[in-house]
Amino acid sequence: MKKWTYCIFLTYLMLGIYVLAIAIKTPFISLTLDTTNGQAAIMDSYYTSWAHQKNIERGDIVLAIDGQPALENRSVRLFSLIRSAKQLTIQKTDGTIQTIDVKHIDMPEELYLQILFPIFYFLLAFGVAIYLWQRNKDNPPTFLLTLFLLTCSLAYISTGASARGNLIGQIVIGLCIILCMVLFIHFLQHFFRYLQIKWAYIDSKWLYFSSLVIPGCYFLEGFIPSFREITPLLNLGIFAILVLYAIYILLTSYLRTKLAKIRLIAIAFIIPFLPFLIFFVTPEILGNKPLLHADIAALFLLFIPFSFLFIQVNERLFDIEYQLSRLRYYSTLAFFSALLLTTGIALLFMGQLSVVHVTSIFLLVFMVMMASFYIKERIDFKYRKIIFSSTGNYVHNLYAAVQRMGKAKNQQELLERFKFEITEKLGTTAFLIRTVTEDTPAPMLGSYYTKLLLHDAGDEKIMLEIKHTLQKEELLWLELLALYVSMSINNLQQIEDLVLEVQHMKNTSDTPLPWLDKLLWNIIEKEKSILAQELHDTILQEQLHLARELDVLAGTPIIQRDTILDIREQLLNATKDLREYCENLSPPLLDTFGLQIALKKLIQKVKIRADFLVSSQIERVEFQDATLHLVVYRLVQELLNNAIKHANATEVSLTLRAIPQGFILQYEDNGVGCDIEDLIQSSASMGINGIRERVRAFNGDITIQSRHNEGMHIFIQIQEDGDSYDEHTYYR
Incomplete structure (x- = not known):
């Protein structure tokens, strides 16, 4: 998983830097042309204020783009459109020729919406993804949430490269806007299992095939040029269907369960995507003029990192009410502060800033202040002993x-x-x-x-x-x-x-207290019952078998030496088994040589009697609470016993890692697996339930993942300070 994660982050950085470099390299101008008369006559301009500033008018003839004849430009030939340029040579209607240098700074809308905001989003998404991954490295839902965030970011920052006609940028944005929706639905499926809610929708693995449509369309464009018009509409159509399907899943599941966790996810998803769907995607699909340009409608996607920063799934969500109260508090402070600052800037540059400029400044200031508040909170907590005096804290x-x-x-x-x-x-x-x-x-x-x-x-x-x-x-x-x-x-x-x-009971020798007597009696009887069952199923059966062999031997006139030696060997084996039971009840190596040696000895014994390969990595762990050493030993013992009795595996992996003030124990096998709910109801669940109860008793965290014929994966984490994650069991 770590190698894949590193590859994903590296791919994100490489693609992100590439598409941002394409956008930075050449300014986007989007001049619509009329080439029917063999000349590139200007019909319309995307940035009207910039065109007016540069004295570019309707009917002007574009002679050259970056020093090359205008009609030789690929975008002009295919789409009658100048997407981007650094320099334009234009012939005015009066015959004069002028050269215009195009710079990002001359088009503030382009600078903000296609350069600065995407760079900010690129870095923000990467930082949030790293944060989520570090907190929940071995959690599949959080991994999917991280992938969703990164694909959304790639889709957004690729808009500049795609608008400039860059093929890689077009493929990235086309693939990512579909893939991010599929990843989100896949995340929902995992999250519903965590909440133990029945998934009554399409299995998300089938939706991944929809992401193959766009690369296929770009491939067909090389053979069928007409696909250039179909591909964008098909791309937006699939995206719209997946967005509506995700909203349908969230709304129907919330109406069915009324869970606040689902409501939070629905809000965090609908706020960024619904405006983009309504104001741009839907009109574009219907062939109408979008209510908002794509780069403006996509600004709502900037809320995704902040929204999903709160949806951390490592066996739980955050305390939702607490997080929402923080969000409301910081949002209020940031909103009014950004409003005052933006108002001041607007008054200072009155008449020089358009509505887009003012809105962009407000959003940027708002998001920077929100991030600053959270960063300040973390810094204040870390350095609280320095910035607060002992009398004031x-x-x-x-x-x-x-x-x-x-x-x-x-x-x-x-x-x-x-x-x-x-x-x-x-x-x-x-x-x-x-x-x-x-x-x-x-x-x-x-x-x-x-x-x-x-x-x-x-x-x-x-x-x-x-x-x-x-x-x-x-x-x-x-x-x-x-x-x-x-x-x-x-x-x-x-x-x-x-x-x-x-x-008083001790001094007067009265009848023992009923509650104390009952408690002790139940504990003793439970342990006696377990031990009796184990001895009955193993050593006692062996002794009865030997007794029958001795009866047969006593009735024979001649006693054979080999038979006596065979019975002696069986008696020694039974004695050895009895010694192992005594060691299991009180492991002598644990007190003498420590946990690491005791576990290695236990694993060696299992390797001898088990019919599967055992690979182990046991680190040295130390605890202030001495009972935790016995807890770890019992957990490993129970996991291996469960593998011997029920797993039918050929390979078993066991890892014990030390963490600050605790440990992480991971178990994996490639056995028959099971349905967790069925296992809990069966008698075979005693071992699993014993493990769960032992972990819960020490405020630990346990994750159990299993399916039929897919083995079993168990993740256990216990920390002495009680700061481990909330108790739960996550079933897959």
Whole structure:
């Protein structure tokens, strides 16, 4: 996957640089000509203000384009159109001849819409794609989302090269506007599986054939020139059908499920593509004049990187409400700031800027400010310890205070730590924590007391009273910390009650507590049942078989030495199996030599008894929590046992990689695979469910992908700090 990803990014950079270089090399002018009289007479100009500025009028004769005769130009011969030029030689109606140098700076619309905006989009899309890929390297939906973003970018930045008649630019834009839609629908199909929503639409793999139509049309143009008129319409037609189909999928699925995640994706897709479809594509297909030129209608595509930056699929979407609130907040700030700045620029250059100029400036400023806000947020978070003082950074201090107070072992120690935090943070000792036995009276008018309830036990209340003027941030900090103290006191009292109850049971030798007895009994019986089943299916059966052989041997007059040695060998094998069970219950190598050696020994044993090849890459991992070593060992053990019992594979791959404060465990086989939903319902799912429950217990993340006859792929990630992704299982 990494090699393919690098190739894709490299291809994107090479094609992007090439089509942008074509656009930068020669200015786009689009002069419509009349060549019926054997002369290239100007009929119309795409940039009327530029033509007026250069004194180019209807009826002028174009004699030469970049020093070459006008009628020898390929675009003039085929389409009666001058697409681009650096220099024009024109004969006026009065017979005078003038030479016009064409520059990008003379046509601001062309400079912004075909040079600056595409360059900005090119870099922005590449940056967002790298960001998504780094966060979710092994996630197929995110990979498809990245490809969608890159193909949209290529389609947009190729408009300049295509408009100039460059064949590669035309092929790139024709292929990418179709391929981006297919990739988006393919992404939706994967995402629906993640949401466990039935995909009731066409399998996306069949849609990829539609992207082959355009290269085929360009191939036929070499033999059938009339295809030059059919290809653009066919291209736009397929694009329109795919856009409408994607909108249909999003709307029908949202109406069926009412999921906010689908609503977010629908908004992020419809806003950029629907205006382009309505204002340009549809009129063009119907043979009418587009309501907006292609380069202007395509400006809406600039919203795609910002929209889909929020749709990150590594087993989840972002917290949507939180992300939408950030988007609304930053959008509001950016909108009004861009509006004020654009208004100021328009007033400063009154009469010199067209509506297109002003709109372009507004969009550019808006997007730059949006990106700046998000970049500032990341920089502020990274350097928060530098730009905020220890007394002003209340959020960071609250987290640190909770960490310190969480080490308290009883209520008295908790309250002492709470007092210390107040003294250190607020810089005052004018407060009191006391227990009251009656309702707290309302504070007297004019009093400086701030009163907070820390604990309410009915007849008794623990109150914090502080005679100190508090700022808003200080009061919020104190209220949040008091809330934590209140919950901690409740938890500590419950623990103390349980401890006292158990201690009382021990001292009085009374009947054990029912709940404790039931819990311990269930745990012990469950483990005994598992062990009994394993011993019954293996060693016990072997012992019964040996007992029958001894019965037969006892009835024979002559005891053969070979038979005795064979029975002895079987007894040794049974003893060896029993020793392995004991090692599995408590792996001795794990404590003696560490996790890496223990896993390698386990894999060696599996290689001996399994009928498949095992390839492994086990890195050295270290954890602060010693139980995680046993967790990793049990996960690997269960995965390999599952492969032996159910996979029917010929090759099994196992990789253990260390990451900051955790590990990643990847398992793959080429076995029979399964339907995950059917597996969960069957008895064979005990191993898989055991793995899932073990991962969930440590706030980990597990991905299971499998289909019939396509093997099984399992991805597990656990981090000690609890910052791993939300728990889920993604089924493919």
